[in-house]
Amino acid sequence: MERVELAADAGxxxxxxxxxxxxxxxxxxxxxxxxxxxxxxxFSGEGHDLHDGDEIAFLxxxxxx
Amino acid sequence: MNRSxxxxxxxxxxxxxxxMSLCGxxxxxxxxxxxxxxxxxxALASFQGIIRADAWQGQTxxxxxxxxxxxxxxxxxxxxxxxxxxxxxxxxxxxxxSLGQVRAGECSMLVLAAxxxxxxxxxxxxxxxxxxxxxxxxxxxELFASGQSRWVEGPVSPQFEPEPFRTKENNK
Numbered sequence: 056m057e058r059v060e061l062a063a064d065a066g067x068x069x070x071x072x073x074x075x076x077x078x079x080x081x082x083x084x085x086x087x088x089x090x091x092x093x094x095x096x097x098f099s100g101e102g103h104d105l106h107d108g109d110e111i112a113f114l115x116x117x118x119x120x
Numbered sequence: 121m122n123r124s125x126x127x128x129x130x131x132x133x134x135x136x137x138x139x140m141s142l143c144g145x146x147x148x149x150x151x152x153x154x155x156x157x158x159x160x161x162x163a164l165a166s167f168q169g170i171i172r173a174d175a176w177q178g179q180t181x182x183x184x185x186x187x188x189x190x191x192x193x194x195x196x197x198x199x200x201x202x203x204x205x206x207x208x209x210x211x212x213x214x215x216x217x218s219l220g221q222v223r224a225g226e227c228s229m230l231v232l233a234a235x236x237x238x239x240x241x242x243x244x245x246x247x248x249x250x251x252x253x254x255x256x257x258x259x260x261x262e263l264f265a266s267g268q269s270r271w272v273e274g275p276v277s278p279q280f281e282p283e284p285f286r287t288k289e290n291n292k
Binding site: 089091093115117118120 | 169186187188189191192195217228229249252253254255256257258259260271272273274275276277279280281
């Protein structure tokens with residue numbers, strides 16, 4: 056697990072899709088990768104609003120057991 | 121019941137034996153041996169996941185290192201236990217998974233299903249093992265003697281398929 060703190064202009068990353076675009080710009084290896092997203096430990100859809108202090112997890116396909 | 125489902129390192133044989141002696145025979149809320157619970161339990165099925173010494177590019181896996189997204193994983197494990205217990209009429213269902221390093225030959229996952237009769241125990245056990253594989257945010261890295269390591273890629277089920285971007289603006 057890698058944790059990254061994002062300092063963003065207010066409003067620039069107002070929903071999950073914008074955050075994904077922002078992160079794929081920073082980390083091109085994410086483009087086309089399969090992953091689920093959890094916001095504050097709940098699974099979320101694309102249009103979900105983001106707020107200061109939210110914990111957003113990008114979860115690759117599971118491989119437990 | 122508010123216990124942890126994750127244990128650092130391997131699940132050791134003596135600890136597994138202890139859990140098997142308690143599953144289906146404790147009061148769920150009090151963690152105390154109960155004659156009433158014991159009398160209702162006629163079957164106990166168990167599954168242990170063991171680390172294989174798989175080969176990869178001429179090297180043999182020495183150990184696996186597990187990581188998980190806690191505490192979401194804890195909550196999902198508890199939900200799995202509750203859902204499958206109800207669905208299969210189990211008396212008790214308990215799931216544990218290792219975190220950190222577990223060597224080849226050691227146990228990294230334990231599932232115990234107790235019920236009145238064998239059919240429910242077998243079916244509930246299988247359902248729980250498959251649920252862990254499909255639903256638990258857990259990942260693993262194979263470690264080799266050379267010091268190299270390799271992430272194991274899990275299957276891409278439909279819930280992981282990349283979605284096209286849909287911001288609120290272009291949804292309208």
